[in-house]
Amino acid sequence: MVDKTEAVILLHGIGLNKWSMIPVTRILKRAGYVPVGITYPSTKLSLDNIADWLSEKHLTPDFWNGYSKVHFVTHSMGGLVARRYLNKYRSTINPYKIGRVVMLGTPNFGSEIADLMVRYFPPYKYFYGPAGQELATHIQAQNIDTAFFETGIIAGSGSWLYPISSLIFRAPSDGRVAVEKTKLPDMKDHITLRTSHTFMIYRKKVHHQILHFLKHGSFDASQI
Numbered sequence: 001m002v003d004k005t006e007a008v009i010l011l012h013g014i015g016l017n018k019w020s021m022i023p024v025t026r027i028l029k030r031a032g033y034v035p036v037g038i039t040y041p042s043t044k045l046s047l048d049n050i051a052d053w054l055s056e057k058h059l060t061p062d063f064w065n066g067y068s069k070v071h072f073v074t075h076s077m078g079g080l081v082a083r084r085y086l087n088k089y090r091s092t093i094n095p096y097k098i099g100r101v102v103m104l105g106t107p108n109f110g111s112e113i114a115d116l117m118v119r120y121f122p123p124y125k126y127f128y129g130p131a132g133q134e135l136a137t138h139i140q141a142q143n144i145d146t147a148f149f150e151t152g153i154i155a156g157s158g159s160w161l162y163p164i165s166s167l168i169f170r171a172p173s174d175g176r177v178a179v180e181k182t183k184l185p186d187m188k189d190h191i192t193l194r195t196s197h198t199f200m201i202y203r204k205k206v207h208h209q210i211l212h213f214l215k216h217g218s219f220d221a222s223q224i
Contacts, residue, residue, distance in 0.1 A: 005068040006099065007034040008214070009059070011078030013105075014042045014128055014135070020201070024073055027207045033214070034067070042077060046130040051085040055092075059085065064097055071099035071214055075201055076177070077131065079106025079153075080140070087145045100150045100188075100217060102210050105174050105197045108144070108153075109181040110137030112168050137181070147186040152213035154206060155182040156195040174200065191219045 008028050010021040018037030028035040038058050040050055064070060072082045082101055086093075107114070114135035117124040125133055134140065156174030172179045176197035183190055195203050205223065212220040 005034070005066075006032075006071065007036050007067040007069070008071045008073055008099075009082070010035055010037045011040065011072065011074040011081050012037075012042070013076030013078055014132060016042070016075075021073075021075065023202050024075075024207065024210065027211065028073070031211050031214075033071070040081065042081075042131060043127065043129040047080055047084045047134050048088070050081050050131060051088045054081070054085050055089050059089075061092070064093060067097065069099040070097055072101040073104070073210055073214075074102070074106060075104045076106060076197065077135065079103035079108065080131075080134075083108075083145065083147070086149055090148065098149050100152065100214055101147075102213050103151065103153045103182070104200050104206065104210075105156055105177050105182065106153065107135055107140065107177045107181050108184050110140035111135050111177050111181060112137060113176055116168065144185065147184050150188045150217050151184060151186070152189045152209075152217075152219060153182050153184065153187050153191075154200065154209055154219075155179040155190065155192045156197055156200050157192050158194045158196045189213065189218045191221075191224050193224070 010025060012018060012020045017039040021037055025035040025037055074082050115137055118133055118136050157172040157179060158174060169178055174197035179192050193205055200206050208223060209219050
């Protein structure tokens with residue numbers, strides 16, 4: 001068990017809400033963490049403005065003062081939000097309280113799916129808003145900041161749920177994000193598991209790796 005004053009912020013993907021992270025919330029609670037699910041306006045604001053919104057509405061100084069450590073577990077675009085928030089507000093946070101960050105299928109270098117949607121499907125911007133446009137590969141490639149926090153990234157290589165993805169991705173992907181696009185230069189650890197983008201948050205093998213990284217700062221190589 002862990003120190004019960006360690007919180008874990010759960011950040012969902014675009015167009016979803018905190019309830020989509022319930023499977024992860026449950027395993028964190030059983031492990032002794034304090035899970036904090038947040039529904040943020042993923043389709044209404046830019047990534048930068050979402051970071052501001054988090055700071056103003058939820059991750060206030062009082063919130064940080066209430067815990068010994070604050071970790072993050074994120075799915076898809078939620079990882080970009082965590083990166084933007086932590087880098088933008090780094091100077092306002094006690095560095096000893098910043099825990100570890102686990103990203104699940106996060107398009108750190110963008111997604112080719114977003115490239116196609118932005119270019120060929122005009123309604124995309126209305127459905128997914130400013131942040132949705134920022135998922136394009138050429139935009140994310142320009143916004144790679146230093147990960148001063150310990151980051152563990154889990155990529156999926158199971159694209160069977162999205163048959164059309166084989167026409168888009170020429171390399172392993174989870175059907176939405178290419179494995180290589182999930183990586184960061186300063187990441188602490190990275191693994192690829194046979195799972196799809198949508199369902200990775202439900203997989204027990206993913207849950208095991210989340211808990212292992214939060215506790216040890218590395219993934220469990222024996223279970224890959």
